[in-house]
Each structure stands twice: as structure tokens, then as C-alpha cells.
Amino acid sequence: MSASPAPAWVNLHELAEHARTRLTPAAWAYFSGAAADGHTLAANRADWDALRLWPRVLRPLTDSDTAIELAGQRWAHPIGLAPVAFQRWAHPDGEMGSALAAAAQGAGLVLSSQSSVAVEHVARAMCEPGAGPLWFQLYWQRERAHTLALVQRAEAAGCQALVLTVDAPVQGVRDAERRAGFQRPPGVSAVHLADFPSPQADLPTLLAQAPTWDEVTWLAAHTRLPLWLKGVLHPDDARQAAATGAVAGLIVSNHGGRVLDTTVSTAWALPRVVDATALPVLVDGGIRRGTDVVKALALGARAVLVGRPQVEALAVNGALGVAQMLRLLRDEFAAALALCGCRHPAEVSRALLA
Numbered sequence: 001m002s003a004s005p006a007p008a009w010v011n012l013h014e015l016a017e018h019a020r021t022r023l024t025p026a027a028w029a030y031f032s033g034a035a036a037d038g039h040t041l042a043a044n045r046a047d048w049d050a051l052r053l054w055p056r057v058l059r060p061l062t063d064s065d066t067a068i069e070l071a072g073q074r075w076a077h078p079i080g081l082a083p084v085a086f087q088r089w090a091h092p093d094g095e096m097g098s099a100l101a102a103a104a105q106g107a108g109l110v111l112s113s114q115s116s117v118a119v120e121h122v123a124r125a126m127c128e129p130g131a132g133p134l135w136f137q138l139y140w141q142r143e144r145a146h147t148l149a150l151v152q153r154a155e156a157a158g159c160q161a162l163v164l165t166v167d168a169p170v171q172g173v174r175d176a177e178r179r180a181g182f183q184r185p186p187g188v189s190a191v192h193l194a195d196f197p198s199p200q201a202d203l204p205t206l207l208a209q210a211p212t213w214d215e216v217t218w219l220a221a222h223t224r225l226p227l228w229l230k231g232v233l234h235p236d237d238a239r240q241a242a243a244t245g246a247v248a249g250l251i252v253s254n255h256g257g258r259v260l261d262t263t264v265s266t267a268w269a270l271p272r273v274v275d276a277t278a279l280p281v282l283v284d285g286g287i288r289r290g291t292d293v294v295k296a297l298a299l300g301a302r303a304v305l306v307g308r309p310q311v312e313a314l315a316v317n318g319a320l321g322v323a324q325m326l327r328l329l330r331d332e333f334a335a336a337l338a339l340c341g342c343r344h345p346a347e348v349s350r351a352l353l354a
Helices: 012-022 025-032 039-050 094-105 119-125 144-157 175-180 203-208 213-221 235-244 266-276 290-298 308-339
Strands: 068-070 073-075 079-081 108-111 134-138 161-165 227-230 249-252 281-284 303-306
Touching (some): 025 175, 025 308, 079 094, 079 308, 094 119, 094 308, 134 144, 144 213, 213 227, 235 266, 249 266, 266 281
Parallel strands (some): 108 134, 161 227, 249 281
16 A cells, blocks of 8 residues: 655644644654643744734845855755754654755754764765754763763764753653653664663752753863853853853753743743844744744844754654755745845844834
8 A cells, every 4th residue: 555645734833733643642742742831832932923024125136045154154044953852753764854854955953862863874864965064962961971972972973063952950841741651662762872871860869960051161171063052041141151161152942842831932032142142043942934034033043943843744754844844944934034125144133123
């Protein structure tokens, strides 16, 4: 029997509806769920919608281009894939499918340290001409030696930056996961962590092992890769990151609303972080339209990352689904850019926001 055709979808909201039918209830609860009552998850989306564009007209639009320069590299567009763990739970190709799609669409990819496909395999997919950069996301491990082993593995694989997640020293309270029962299927695991001892689950131990600014400085001193911090929402933390001299950039993120509910949205936090530091800033959380990308750039982000749409597209149609999702978002962004009177992302400024 031939495989059924992938369902049609024309935007990322419809994509999510189709993905829900392709995932088991437990997988859907994990990938789509939020902390507690989901206020932050909802705010991430609502606050992008609440921003109003104030376009200019009769601007020259010849030689338009979506490309940007970031971290010394040309990106075909300011849209990348955020780190999402255990992607083989959504589709057998897992992170390899996302990597193939990212390479085909010139998108950057931040690979989770909890990836279900090894970084070495993903790196080979991201070596195609025109592919965006491959960055490696880290959770701080119980032993510094284990963290360093992950860093060295990422370096050897050819990753171009490290992304330390700093907003989740403990897991958030996720009702949907608890209700569905969080149990991954056989064969889906965090392959990079297989050789490390299982982490202690009690709260006092987890808190004692949580990283501080000392660990950030130590980590930067033990890698040749630029170090980004993911999960920064407060301008004081942005200033402190810059003051260390160890941080290459920041990612404004609230973990997709999956850690601390009622946290401020990323759209709200973004301009405050940008105004606090000269470090380059990326943002994730709630990006679903090309107009959202324009708004993020107007608020000072250099690029955006998408998480849930990535794994939803993977669940619906594997690598092709992720490529379609990226292409759709890029095309929407290009149209919104032109309709705002801008030829290039560099021409976007806060003057475009009402």
C-alpha cells in the first residue's frame, strides 16, 4: 500500500493542526505542551500579534534580498531552527530530517544536546554548499568533565558555536506531560548523553548543580567556539553577560513557555535586552508568520529561531515538511519585508512599528 499524501496546509497554524493527528498523545503533549496553565505560551503568540507594523510606501525595491550577516557568516535569511530534543519521537528521520531541510533552505540549525541523532551525522548533512551554520546547544552537566566532553565532541564535528541554555536549572511543571505520561518509545534517547551517569532527580541536588556566571566564564575558556546564552529575558542579565567578556551573543527565550509560567513573553523582553547590550541578539518563542520575523528584526533581533513548527513539520512530512515550513516562512518574510518598503533585513528598524 502506498503512503498517504501529506495533508495540505498553507500556514503554520494549520500545520500544527495536522501534526496533532500524526503524533501520539504522549508525543503531542511533550512537543506542544507548556508549563502550568500555559499563560506564557499564549503570551508569546499574542504579543507578536499585538505589535502593529507601520509600513512605508513608494520605496525602491530593486535588488531585494533576505540575506543577513551574523557571527561572521552569511545566512540566506534570518530564520533558523531552534534546539528541540528527541525528534525521532516525531519522525523516524528525527534531527537528520531537520538538518537536511535546513541545509536545503539555507537555514541555521541549533542542535539539542538531547538530540536523538548524533551530531556527527547531523554535521554531514549541514556541509552542503549554501547551508546555514550548525550550532550545538548545551545543558550544563553534573560534572564539568561531562560538559567538556560534549563541547569537544561538538568542536570535532564541526559545529560553529555553542549555545548554553541558562533558563532551566529544573524542569517546569507541565500538566499535559504528566497527564499523558511521559515515556519515550524504544529507540528514542539522548544519544550524546548515553555515556554519562543518570542525573540525580531530587531538587536540592539539581539546584546545587545549576550553573552560575562562573561556569559561563569557565566554559568560554575551554572552547574555541563562540558561546551564546539562550534563555536571557532580563536586561540586567544581558549587561552581566556582556561584562564577562566571554559571551558572543544572546538568545531571548522563555523556553517556549515550557519552564516558568507567567514569565514575560519574548516579544516583550526583546527590546529591553537589545537596549541593554551591544551583543547580537536572537529570539524565539511564538514565531509563526513572516510578519513576526519583521517585527523581531524591528525590535533589534538579528534573526529568529523556530521550535514547535520545526517538529510539527517533521511529524507531518519528514525532511520535506521541514523544508516546506522554512520556505513558507521565508516567503512570507520576503513579502512582508517588501510591503514594509524594505529591500533588505538591514533596512528594518523600530520606525516600522506603530
